[in-house]
Amino acid sequence: MKLSDRGNAMPASPIRRLTPLADAAKAKGIKVFHLNIGQPDITTPPEMLEAVKAFSDPVLSYGPSAGLNETREAMAKYLRGIGVDVSANHVLVTQGGSEAILFAMAAICDPGDEIIVFEPFYTNYSGFACMLGVNLRAVQTKVEDGYHLPPVAQIEAKITPKTKAILWSSPGNPTGAVFTRQEVTALVELAKKHGLYAISDEAYREFCYDGHVATCVLDVAAELGCSDRAILIDSISKRFSACGARIGFLVTKNEELLAAILRFGQARLCPPTLEQYAATVGYSVIDKYVPPTIDEYRRRRDRVMEGLAKIPGATCAVPEGAFYVQPRLPVGDADAFAQWLLTDFQKDGKTVMVAPGNGFYATEGAGAEEVRIAYVLKEEDLQIAMDLLVEAIKQWNQR
Amino acid sequence: MKLSDRGNAMPASPIRRLTPLADAAKAKGIKVFHLNIGQPDITTPPEMLEAVKAFSDPVLSYGPSAGLNETREAMAKYLRGIGVDVSANHVLVTQGGSEAILFAMAAICDPGDEIIVFEPFYTNYSGFACMLGVNLRAVQTKVEDGYHLPPVAQIEAKITPKTKAILWSSPGNPTGAVFTRQEVTALVELAKKHGLYAISDEAYREFCYDGHVATCVLDVAAELGCSDRAILIDSISKRFSACGARIGFLVTKNEELLAAILRFGQARLCPPTLEQYAATVGYSVIDKYVPPTIDEYRRRRDRVMEGLAKIPGATCAVPEGAFYVQPRLPVGDADAFAQWLLTDFQKDGKTVMVAPGNGFYATEGAGAEEVRIAYVLKEEDLQIAMDLLVEAIKQWNQR
Numbered sequence: 001m002k003l004s005d006r007g008n009a010m011p012a013s014p015i016r017r018l019t020p021l022a023d024a025a026k027a028k029g030i031k032v033f034h035l036n037i038g039q040p041d042i043t044t045p046p047e048m049l050e051a052v053k054a055f056s057d058p059v060l061s062y063g064p065s066a067g068l069n070e071t072r073e074a075m076a077k078y079l080r081g082i083g084v085d086v087s088a089n090h091v092l093v094t095q096g097g098s099e100a101i102l103f104a105m106a107a108i109c110d111p112g113d114e115i116i117v118f119e120p121f122y123t124n125y126s127g128f129a130c131m132l133g134v135n136l137r138a139v140q141t142k143v144e145d146g147y148h149l150p151p152v153a154q155i156e157a158k159i160t161p162k163t164k165a166i167l168w169s170s171p172g173n174p175t176g177a178v179f180t181r182q183e184v185t186a187l188v189e190l191a192k193k194h195g196l197y198a199i200s201d202e203a204y205r206e207f208c209y210d211g212h213v214a215t216c217v218l219d220v221a222a223e224l225g226c227s228d229r230a231i232l233i234d235s236i237s238k239r240f241s242a243c244g245a246r247i248g249f250l251v252t253k254n255e256e257l258l259a260a261i262l263r264f265g266q267a268r269l270c271p272p273t274l275e276q277y278a279a280t281v282g283y284s285v286i287d288k289y290v291p292p293t294i295d296e297y298r299r300r301r302d303r304v305m306e307g308l309a310k311i312p313g314a315t316c317a318v319p320e321g322a323f324y325v326q327p328r329l330p331v332g333d334a335d336a337f338a339q340w341l342l343t344d345f346q347k348d349g350k351t352v353m354v355a356p357g358n359g360f361y362a363t364e365g366a367g368a369e370e371v372r373i374a375y376v377l378k379e380e381d382l383q384i385a386m387d388l389l390v391e392a393i394k395q396w397n398q399r
Numbered sequence: 400m401k402l403s404d405r406g407n408a409m410p411a412s413p414i415r416r417l418t419p420l421a422d423a424a425k426a427k428g429i430k431v432f433h434l435n436i437g438q439p440d441i442t443t444p445p446e447m448l449e450a451v452k453a454f455s456d457p458v459l460s461y462g463p464s465a466g467l468n469e470t471r472e473a474m475a476k477y478l479r480g481i482g483v484d485v486s487a488n489h490v491l492v493t494q495g496g497s498e499a500i501l502f503a504m505a506a507i508c509d510p511g512d513e514i515i516v517f518e519p520f521y522t523n524y525s526g527f528a529c530m531l532g533v534n535l536r537a538v539q540t541k542v543e544d545g546y547h548l549p550p551v552a553q554i555e556a557k558i559t560p561k562t563k564a565i566l567w568s569s570p571g572n573p574t575g576a577v578f579t580r581q582e583v584t585a586l587v588e589l590a591k592k593h594g595l596y597a598i599s600d601e602a603y604r605e606f607c608y609d610g611h612v613a614t615c616v617l618d619v620a621a622e623l624g625c626s627d628r629a630i631l632i633d634s635i636s637k638r639f640s641a642c643g644a645r646i647g648f649l650v651t652k653n654e655e656l657l658a659a660i661l662r663f664g665q666a667r668l669c670p671p672t673l674e675q676y677a678a679t680v681g682y683s684v685i686d687k688y689v690p691p692t693i694d695e696y697r698r699r700r701d702r703v704m705e706g707l708a709k710i711p712g713a714t715c716a717v718p719e720g721a722f723y724v725q726p727r728l729p730v731g732d733a734d735a736f737a738q739w740l741l742t743d744f745q746k747d748g749k750t751v752m753v754a755p756g757n758g759f760y761a762t763e764g765a766g767a768e769e770v771r772i773a774y775v776l777k778e779e780d781l782q783i784a785m786d787l788l789v790e791a792i793k794q795w796n797q798r
Contacts, residue, residue, distance in 0.1 A: 001596070001628060001656065003506055003655065004563075006505060006509055007507065016464060043457040044458050044459045048459070052452075052454075053452045055451075059441070059442060060640075060641045060644055061642055062438050062642040062643055095645070096667060096668060098668060106406065106530050107406035107409075108403050108406065110404050110532070124667075127665070131531075131663060133509070229400060242459045243459070243460055244459040244461050244462060244671065254400055256402065260409055263410065263412070264409060266415045268494070268501075268526075269495060269645075274673060
């Protein structure tokens with residue numbers, strides 16, 4: 001039985017495809033430290049889970065396709081709080097940030113159309129593009145530049161008549177780069193100049209360190225008088241350590257676009273009801289919850305950087321935000337190394353799982369020596385995990 | 400700013416697109432009886448909501464992309480209980496039946512490929528097909544035949560080199576038809592003969608009346624020795640009156656296909672975590688919960704049929720299953736009538752909302768005199784709603 005070309009081409013997630021090997025290691029009694037997936041061990045605000053438990057309707061019924069009004073209002077209010085001029089009717093609640101990306105791509109691209117991305121990029125952009133027949137055109141950024149943008153001319157050179165949008169994440173997954181306001185402005189100006197959409201994935205907005213500040217695409221687009229070009233992708237998954245809630249949101253002031261996206265939303269009926277109550281409450285405790293979380297991630301980042309500093313030959317940009325680092329490691333084939341960590345390595349019954357870096361590139365062969373490390377474990381675990389990594393690289397290179 | 404062709408072509412849901420008119424009517428103080436949407440007022444099993452409330456993890460974390468093991472096992476066990484030979488590793492938990500349909504279509508169809516459906520069909524098949532660039536080729540079924548299948552030759556005539564699958568729902572939404580085992584066998588044989596997939600949407604499996612029995616595609620395909628062609632779409636939404644949970648599932652014994660679908664699943668990370676615990680518990684109380692629910696729907700169906708019998712010139716097939724009826728009403732333009740019900744009609748401050756029938760057809764102009772009625776309200780409300788409909792048709796024809 002034949003599958004579709006897109007079914008065959010659909011990439012396995014580099015974050016998850018080694019999971020069977022991890023399961024096998026665990027079955028042998030080995031403890032696996034998961035640095036492969038952005039699943040924080042930080043406690044979800046208990047108020048959010050209480051909100052779910054307070055649900056007292058006798059029927060768990062469909063909500064509106066655009067999301068519950070109170071949830072959309074909470075999200076809009078939150079954005080206004082960071083200086084972005086939006087109202088609830090610009091917000092559509094989605095099934096995770098994932099669905100927001102899928103809907104945005106579908107509403108602006110037909111099969112064969114192109115979107116410009118900056119590699120290494122969030123790997124699942126590839127998956128949604130593949131599902132929709134959209135081609136990603138990747139502009140490479142380099143670890144040596146801290147994964148910041150290359151000169152605008154290099155980005156502009158990738159634009160073709162098929163290009164419909166520029167898509168980026170900042171704070172960046174997997175790069176940890178926080179684009180400056182100048183960089184975001186350059187991207188939105190480019191979109192304006194060439195009649196493209198500017199899609200900005202800001203799921204990690206708050207997680208910035210050392211004085212770096214995330215810039216919202218809606219804010220810049222308003223300043224440049226092209227709000228109709230800006231699409232914000234957002235999510236509660238990381239902000240509230242609530243990845244399993246599957247609540248994201250898409251925000252745009254382009255009414256025609258939002259109407260089309262709502263029609264996609266109608267087809268899937270609605271986002272999950274219970275978690276929207278949780279999301280609403282999350283935004284009411286954000287001022288209490290997020291600042292200590294930022295401090296925690298900064299400390300974790302520092303632990304990871306200390307560990308990486310012990311690896312001779314590793315090249316690494318200090319993450320300015322998010323909770324990932326994408327170092328180049330002296331391991332040759334990082335994909336083989338990541339597998340070997342699960343199949344052959346262990347020290348005192350422990351090993352570590354990382355995501356092979358090549359999965360975050362569209363360019364064949366790029367990122368072959370890189371891995372993505374998510375610093376989502378508590379400091380002491382992270383310390384152990386990094387020590388394991390340092391030891392593993394030594395053993396790998398002595399084989 | 401241009402949208403994609405698919406963004407422009409994406410149909411608004413006929414079930415939901417009149418919602419703004421209903422909201423306006425409510426704002427004027429009019430009570431609207433919702434027969435437009437399959438949102439039952441039947442209580443969700445309290446055990447399911449208790450399972451959510453028993454969640455005690457400090458972190459609401461990602462689950463596996465294929466769904467929680469215990470949830471997949473509960474679904475497989477349920478299917479084995481109705482005689483279908485499957486195990487948990489044939490089951491993928493999805494974000495509603497919606498996502499199961501989307502993933503199935505994406506894994507077997509590229510843009511321009513075709514799927515055969517039987518109109519009137521579940522309207523959102525159109526939406527997912529549009530999103531993916533898939534063309535639905537509709538075989539018409541008729542109210543006079545109880546929306547049962549036409550001769551096989553008529554179906555076969557729709558098969559082209561682009562055809563990848565035959566898709567049906569039975570018990571049928573919006574038709575209420577329950578295909579006989581002979582009919583399902585004919586469809587699977589046709590799929591086998593022409594190298595197609597057989598996709599069967601069985602979300603309403605238990606809701607059969609008057610001795611009709613739903614036939615599972617997996618069972619028939621096993622009998623015909625072509626299990627690799629069968630894809631089952633299922634959902635907990637209707638079975639447990641838990642539409643807001645957004646938990647569906649896809650089942651196939653075609654391992655290569657399931658692997659491709661899992662890769663789509665990895666891109667969106669996972670289905671919502673909390674509701675999977677609810678779903679697991681739902682299947683443990685199904686024997687207690689479902690039989691009285693079937694009786695309730697049968698009584699409601701009878702109330703609706705009594706109401707329709709009072710409309711001279713209405714043509715209607717007695718629903719054999721599900722909780723919909725798609726009558727042809729003597730109103731000329733049923734779409735205009737459905738709008739008028741919300742904008743101009745009221746009796747004692749009450750009106751009724753129905754879904755225009757044309758939205759359930761792919762053929763231009765078809766179903767223009769039909770509406771879909773969901774009998775999801777308690778008997779006394781249904782009685783009032785049907786009396787309102789009878790009265791409204793009188794007034795509409797006397798304008």
